[in-house]
Amino acid sequence: MNELLVTALILPFLGKYRKPATLMAFLFAVYLSLVEGYYLATFFFILSIVLMGISRWEPAKYPLLFLAMFDLIGLVNSQNLLELFLYFELAIYASYFLIFGKENLRALFRYFIVNSIGSAFMIFAIALTFVTSGSLNYLTNPALVFFVLGLLIKLGMAPFQDWLVEIYHKVSLSLILFFSVVLTEVAPLALLMVVDRPVKALELLALFSMLLANLLALAEKDLIRLLALIDASNLAFDLLAISIATAASRVAAIYMMFSHVLAMALAFSVIVLSGSKRISRLYIPPALTAPFFAAFFILSGLPPFHLFPAKVVLFSAVFDATQGTSYLLLFNLLLNAMVALRVMAAAKTGKTKKAIPLSFTVLVWSLVLISLILGLFPNFFFQLSASQLAYLGGPHLGFSESLIPSIPASFGQTLTGLISR
Numbered sequence: 001m002n003e004l005l006v007t008a009l010i011l012p013f014l015g016k017y018r019k020p021a022t023l024m025a026f027l028f029a030v031y032l033s034l035v036e037g038y039y040l041a042t043f044f045f046i047l048s049i050v051l052m053g054i055s056r057w058e059p060a061k062y063p064l065l066f067l068a069m070f071d072l073i074g075l076v077n078s079q080n081l082l083e084l085f086l087y088f089e090l091a092i093y094a095s096y097f098l099i100f101g102k103e104n105l106r107a108l109f110r111y112f113i114v115n116s117i118g119s120a121f122m123i124f125a126i127a128l129t130f131v132t133s134g135s136l137n138y139l140t141n142p143a144l145v146f147f148v149l150g151l152l153i154k155l156g157m158a159p160f161q162d163w164l165v166e167i168y169h170k171v172s173l174s175l176i177l178f179f180s181v182v183l184t185e186v187a188p189l190a191l192l193m194v195v196d197r198p199v200k201a202l203e204l205l206a207l208f209s210m211l212l213a214n215l216l217a218l219a220e221k222d223l224i225r226l227l228a229l230i231d232a233s234n235l236a237f238d239l240l241a242i243s244i245a246t247a248a249s250r251v252a253a254i255y256m257m258f259s260h261v262l263a264m265a266l267a268f269s270v271i272v273l274s275g276s277k278r279i280s281r282l283y284i285p286p287a288l289t290a291p292f293f294a295a296f297f298i299l300s301g302l303p304p305f306h307l308f309p310a311k312v313v314l315f316s317a318v319f320d321a322t323q324g325t326s327y328l329l330l331f332n333l334l335l336n337a338m339v340a341l342r343v344m345a346a347a348k349t350g351k352t353k354k355a356i357p358l359s360f361t362v363l364v365w366s367l368v369l370i371s372l373i374l375g376l377f378p379n380f381f382f383q384l385s386a387s388q389l390a391y392l393g394g395p396h397l398g399f400s401e402s403l404i405p406s407i408p409a410s411f412g413q414t415l416t417g418l419i420s421r
Contacts, residue, residue: 004029008070011063022062023052029069040254040388041073044186047261051182054359055174061098065178068094072186076193080136081126081147084190089119092154095183099171107166114153114163121150139194145201148191152205152239155184158213158232165228173272173360180231180268181261188235188257191242192250192389198321202243207328210236214335218342221279223271226343230267230299233336234260240329241314249317252310254385259310262374266295266367273360275352279343283352291364293344298371300340301333306374306381313382 007025014021026049033041048069052062071091078084092115099108125147129140139147156164164184168176195202213233220226234256241253270292276282284292298305311333319326374381 004032004070004073008063008067011066014063016059018059019052019062022066023049025066026052026069029066038388039384040076040189043258043261044069044073044182047182047265050363051174051177054363055172057098057174064094064097067091068098068178069182072182076186076189078190078193081129081139081194082136084193085119085122085126088151088154088190091183095179098178099167099175104167104170107163107170110163110166114160118150118152118154121146121153125150138196141199144194144199147194148202148239149205151188151190152209152235155188155235156228156232157235157239158209158216158229161213161228161232164231165222165225168224168228173269176268176272177265180227181265184231184235185257185261185264188238188242189254191239192253195242195245198245199243203240203322203325206236206240206243207325207332209233210240210332211335214332214339217339218335223276223279223282223343226279226339227264227267227271230336230339231260231264233332234264237314237329237332240325241317244318244321244325246317246321248313248320250389251382251386252314252317254388255310255313255382258381258385259307259374262367262371263295263298263307266291266364266371267299269360269364269367270295273356273364275354279346282343282347284347284349285352285354285356286350287356287361288364289349291368292347294368294371295364296340296344300337302337304372304375306371306378308375309378309382 004025007028011018011021011025026045029045030042030049033039033045048065051065068091071087071094075084075087075091078087096108096112099111125139125143125145126136128143128146129138130136132140132143153160164179167179171179210233213229213236217226217229217233220229238253238256238260241249241256270284270288274282274284274288274292276284294305298307301307301311315326315329315333318329
């Protein structure tokens with residue numbers, strides 16, 4: 001991490017060479033994370049390289065992307081609550097400058113206000129913990145709810161997603177992907193570090209949020225807002241797995257986060273590239289027809305794509321912990337599938353000849369192929385997710401080695417166990 005910090009501090013001073021230098025910095029970061037076996041970081045560093053490849057930003061913004069990613073990866077290696085909070089705030093501040101522009105001032109101001117409210121909840125939780133326990137290594141029960149609520153407000157969980165929708169309407173596809181598949185997926189990993197015991201209040205909050213997001217998405221007509229609601233429901237699925245706080249549910253949470261990154265990157269890409277704004281006027285260019293239907297078939301959670309085994313792992317982990325909650329989860333998974341099927345039913349193909357740049361065509365087809373491979377061979381993804389739990393947090397925050405024996409060895413073992421029950 002020290003080498004990456006030095007790199008992050010040097011990049012802004014490289015003038016017109018900032019973009020190639022940032023690319024080299026990310027390649028260096030990929031190498032370091034591979035050497036250390038920190039594949040979670042590798043995944044997001046590679047994703048950042050992809051974002052750089054499709055972006056057309058001012059050169060000064062590329063070091064900010066590296067700084068944001070450095071802070072987000074630092075966040076999941078935090079040694080205490082204050083360090084975790086500071087890393088997350090630094091990533092948020094870097095994102096302010098990434099979206100800065102005259103046409104985005106209203107959205108940026110709203111983003112700042114909402115994040116300030118979330119920060120206030122998190123600071124209050126940390127202060128409450130310190131006053132009651134004298135420690136910054138874990139959150140007491142009342143403080144835990146405030147901390148998680150603050151984090152979820154900052155990430156756009158339903159019903160707090162409107163500020164995020166406004167940003168999506170104003171910025172380029174590469175920045176949409178940064179917010180939807182990087183910022184809102186890496187940051188929830190912090191919850192794995194602070195939620196080390198079952199918390200019924202968080203479980204109920206997750207169920208309420210996913211139900212609200214799914215019901216709103218079923219009635220939503222604006223496509224970007226609809227995708228933001230799907231993203232919010234995904235975040236609620238992650239929170240539910242984390243709030244159960246078993247070894248299997250923690251693996252399920254990471255598995256779902258990985259899976260949502262790929263699914264939402266594909267869904268946002270095909271919708272933004274199509275140029276469609278409303279579900280009633282959803283016209284898909286010929287070059288995007290197959291990736292479009294694949295994207296929303298993936299979001300429906302049906303086989304053979306990668307989100308199906310991810311949702312099986314999630315349901316199995318929740319079913320093991322509390323059967324009543326698993327039935328509510330199953331109902332929400334069905335609603336989630338109905339939202340995706342609704343979008344597919346509304347699509348009209350062959351009515352637009354819009355040209356799609358080659359780089360974006362390669363991107364969407366690559367995501368479809370990766371999803372299919374991971375859906376057909378889920379064990380790699382499953383074992384990768386399980387292996388990364390040990391990298392979350394320092395000696396006080398994060399994963400306990402005693403949980404390892406209770407983690408299923410493979411996706412096949414999880415599926416077999418679920419069927420036998």
